[in-house]
Each structure stands twice: as C-alpha cells, then as structure tokens.
Amino acid sequence: MKMKMKPFIVLAHHEPQSFCGALKDAAIDVFTQQGYVTQLSDLYHMSFKPTADWGDFVSPNNPDYLKYGAEQRYAYENGSLSPDIVLEQQKLSESDLIIFIFPLWWHSVPAILKGWLDRVLTPGFAYGRNQTFANGPLKGKRAMLVFTTGAEPERYDSKDDLGILEHHLHPIEHGTLRYCGLDVLPHYAAWQPAHVSAEQREKYLGEFRERIAALLEENRLE
Amino acid sequence: MKMKMKPFIVLAHHEPQSFCGALKDAAIDVFTQQGYVTQLSDLYHMSFKPTADWGDFVSPNNPDYLKYGAEQRYAYENGSLSPDIVLEQQKLSESDLIIFIFPLWWHSVPAILKGWLDRVLTPGFAYGRNQTFANGPLKGKRAMLVFTTGAEPERYDSKDDLGILEHHLHPIEHGTLRYCGLDVLPHYAAWQPAHVSAEQREKYLGEFRERIAALLEENRLE
Numbered sequence: 001m002k003m004k005m006k007p008f009i010v011l012a013h014h015e016p017q018s019f020c021g022a023l024k025d026a027a028i029d030v031f032t033q034q035g036y037v038t039q040l041s042d043l044y045h046m047s048f049k050p051t052a053d054w055g056d057f058v059s060p061n062n063p064d065y066l067k068y069g070a071e072q073r074y075a076y077e078n079g080s081l082s083p084d085i086v087l088e089q090q091k092l093s094e095s096d097l098i099i100f101i102f103p104l105w106w107h108s109v110p111a112i113l114k115g116w117l118d119r120v121l122t123p124g125f126a127y128g129r130n131q132t133f134a135n136g137p138l139k140g141k142r143a144m145l146v147f148t149t150g151a152e153p154e155r156y157d158s159k160d161d162l163g164i165l166e167h168h169l170h171p172i173e174h175g176t177l178r179y180c181g182l183d184v185l186p187h188y189a190a191w192q193p194a195h196v197s198a199e200q201r202e203k204y205l206g207e208f209r210e211r212i213a214a215l216l217e218e219n220r221l222e
Numbered sequence: 223m224k225m226k227m228k229p230f231i232v233l234a235h236h237e238p239q240s241f242c243g244a245l246k247d248a249a250i251d252v253f254t255q256q257g258y259v260t261q262l263s264d265l266y267h268m269s270f271k272p273t274a275d276w277g278d279f280v281s282p283n284n285p286d287y288l289k290y291g292a293e294q295r296y297a298y299e300n301g302s303l304s305p306d307i308v309l310e311q312q313k314l315s316e317s318d319l320i321i322f323i324f325p326l327w328w329h330s331v332p333a334i335l336k337g338w339l340d341r342v343l344t345p346g347f348a349y350g351r352n353q354t355f356a357n358g359p360l361k362g363k364r365a366m367l368v369f370t371t372g373a374e375p376e377r378y379d380s381k382d383d384l385g386i387l388e389h390h391l392h393p394i395e396h397g398t399l400r401y402c403g404l405d406v407l408p409h410y411a412a413w414q415p416a417h418v419s420a421e422q423r424e425k426y427l428g429e430f431r432e433r434i435a436a437l438l439e440e441n442r443l444e
Binding site for chain 2: 014015017044050051052053054065066067068069105106107108109110111112114115117118119121150159162163164167168170171172174175176179194
C-alpha cells in the first residue's frame with residue numbers, strides 16, 4: 001500500500017491576513033478535507049533566519065575559514081547542522097508535495113525564502129556529485145510555486161518591460177528545485193490580489209483549490 | 223566642475239578571507255589609488271537584517287495590517303524608515319557607481335543581499351508611478367554585479383543544465399536595477415575561484431582591477 005502523502009507548505013509572507021495567507025488556508029483546507037495532515041513552515045511566524053553563516057553549524061570542520069558549501073556537506077554528513085535546518089530537512093523528507101507560497105518581490109522570492117533555499121537545500125541532502133536533476137536526492141517529490149504579484153501579467157511578456165516571467169522563475173523552478181530532483185508542477189500566480197475585485201480574489205481561491213484537489217487526485221491514481 | 227564620484231560597494235559574503243573579499247579589496251585599492259573614497263556596506267559584518275517586516279518602520283501608517291510596499295512608501299515620505307535602511311539609501315544617494323559583490327547562490331544573490339534589495343529599494347526612493355526605467359529616480363548612477371561561481375561557465379549555456387546566466391541575472395540587472403533608473407554595466411564573473419589555480423585567481427583580480435580602472439576613466443571623460 002502506498003504511504004499517504006504529507007503535503008508541506010512553505011509560506012513566506014509578513015502579514016497573516018494577506019492573500020498569501022488565504023492561499024495557505026485554502027490549501028490546508030483542501031488537504032484536511034481529504035484526510036491529509038499538512039506540514040507548515042510559516043517562515044515569518046517562525047522568525048526563520050535567512051542569513052547563511054557560522055550559526056548553521058554546531059561544530060564546524062574548519063573554524064578558521066567559512067567555506068559555506070563544504071561546511072554544509074560536512075555538517076549534513078556528521079549530523080551537526082543547526083536544529084532549525086534539520087527540522088526543515090525532516091519536513092521535506094516526510095513530504096512528497098511541497099508548496100511554496102510567497103509574494104513575488106523583485107521578480108523572485110522574498111529574502112526570507114531565498115534564505116530557506118540557501119540554508120536547507122544542502123549538499124548531501126538535496127544534491128551531490130552526479131546527484132542532480134534525474135538523479136537528485138529529492139526525486140519522487142513534487143514542488144509548486146504559488147505567488148501573488150503587484151503587476152499585471154502582460155508586463156511579464158517582454159524582456160524590455162519587467163522581463164519574461166518564465167525566465168525569472170527558471171533559476172528557482174529548474175536550477176534549484178528540479179536540480180535537486182524535484183518534479184516541478186506548473187506554478188500558480190494570483191495576479192494583483194491587492195488591486196482586483198473581491199470577486200476576482202474569490203475566483204483565484206476557487207481555481208487554486210481546484211488545482212490542489214487535482215494534485216491529490218493525481219497522487220491517488222499513481 | 224563635476225563632483226567627484228563616490229563609489230559604493232555592497233558586499234555579501236560570509237567569509238572575509240574569501241575571493242569576494244579579495245575582489246572588494248582590489249576595488250577599494252584602485253579607488254583609493256585614484257583618490258576616491260569608497261563607501262562600503264559589508265552586509266555580513268553589519269549583520270544586515272534581510273527580512274522585510276514591521277521592524278522596518280518606526281511608526282507604521284496602518285499597524286493592523288502590514289502592506290509592505292505601502293508602508294515603505296509612507297515611511298519614505300514621512301522620514302520613518304528604520305535607521306539601517308535610511309543609511310543605505312544615503313550611501314546610494316551619495317554614490318554614482320554601485321558595485322555588488324557576492325557569490326552566486328542558487329543562480330542568484332544570497333538571501334542577505336536579496337534582503338538589501340527588498341528593503342532598501344523602496345517606492346518613492348527607487349521607483350514610483352511613471353518613475354521607472356528611463357525615468358527611474360536612480361538615473362545617472364551606474365551599477366555592476368560582480369560575483370563568484372561554483373560551476374563552470376559552460377554549464378550556464380543551456381536551459382536544460384543550470385539555465386542561461388543572462389536570464390538568471392535579468393530580474394536583478396534589468397527588472398530591479400535598471401527598473402530603478404540605474405545604468406547597468408556588464409557584470410564581472412570570477413568563475414570557480416575555489417577550484418582554479420592561484421595564477422588564475424591572480425588573473426581574475428588583474429582583470430577586475432582593469433575593469434574598475436576603466437570605469438573611473440570613463441567617468442572622468444564624461
């Protein structure tokens with residue numbers, strides 16, 4: 001019997017009442033209705049530390065010179081990563097569907113979420129020599145970016161305006177998540193929730209709930 | 223008489239002895255030799271806060287709901303941004319050449335530098351309605367990305383491998399810096415300083431010093 005999926009939501013928004021918060025609640029609601037227990041990392045609520053530094057290693061291998069990637073690998077192999085990183089890696093390990101929810105800031109993730117990627121996706125755990133893409137350690141898991149924007153979609157159609165959205169997401173979707181072996185699902189963008197009507201916001205939430213429900217259905221059929 | 227340029231280096235590296243540190247020293251050395259006083263924001267040394275949150279506003283306009291961009295604009299207009307942000311904006315205002323030095327992490331800037339972009343480039347100060355690109359408030363200033371990589375250059379030639387480097391940098395170079403009015407200079411990449419020979423590292427530093435010197439020369443001729 002296939003073990004039941006544990007969905008994992010990584011939320012990076014500073015305001016609990018925000019539309020990102022509503023998207024998070026919608027996802028948890030669908031998961032719960034279908035009997036799944038959601039794991040949540042609400043990075044702001046946790047005061048997640050974004051900065052990669054000495055504090056990430058309980059007993060560094062070379063305390064005289066911080067070679068961050070080498071220390072990450074050493075600490076992963078020796079069980080000496082800081083507890084906050086270990087906890088995030090555990091949640092990732094126990095999940096096969098990871099949903100990142102955030103506002104698109106400067107066409108990318110907010111710093112607190114970039115810090116999660118920088119600190120949690122360590123060598124050894126998330127990638128390694130000859131362990132990338134199809135051979136990535138996180139293979140078999142699915143990931144999805146879900147974000148809100150301040151600008152209209154058509155502004156992301158031109159390199160000369162805000163740039164091509166697919167290009168902006170590529171370093172994260174492909175160069176990071178897929179690189180670690182994750183199967184990246186099409187992202188969900190809620191365009192300008194602060195500027196559209198209440199009806200449009202409800203429409204977004206409905207669409208998003210359907211997307212989430214379809215993912216669970218897909219999972220069940222595997 | 224044209225006022226003398228004040229170069230501004232924003233450094234985002236966790237290890238002072240790193241090659242990023244050497245690039246920073248090289249730039250300051252060239253600046254100093256030519257009589258320029260460098261402004262430096264060594265983000266790690268400053269323990270720069272990357273997370274955009276309530277702490278960024280001395281007296282929020284709406285303390286019940288954090289709408290970050292709106293509070294940024296309000297605080298900028300009312301002089302109530304947190305002192306660390308005000309200081310960075312002052313350095314930017316007094317400079318006409320801004321050099322960002324960082325290791326390329328997940329094909330982008332480390333979280334601490336993403337936080338600098340998120341928090342310092344506020345509406346009002348760095349962009350506004352009808353004040354973007356050619357009309358951006360930071361027009362007349364030049365900016366340059368200088369970074370080290372862990373991978374070989376050829377790995378950034380394909381969308382299917384690590385992705386196209388130009389695409390990865392576009393959200394920062396174009397969608398952020400140029401968006402705010404800055405004139406973006408070609409970036410300087412020091413490829414794999416941790417893996418190349420000492421001679422190659424010296425070659426990088428020599429090339430970089432020449433690039434910096436040429437920028438000053440260009441400036442003088444204007």
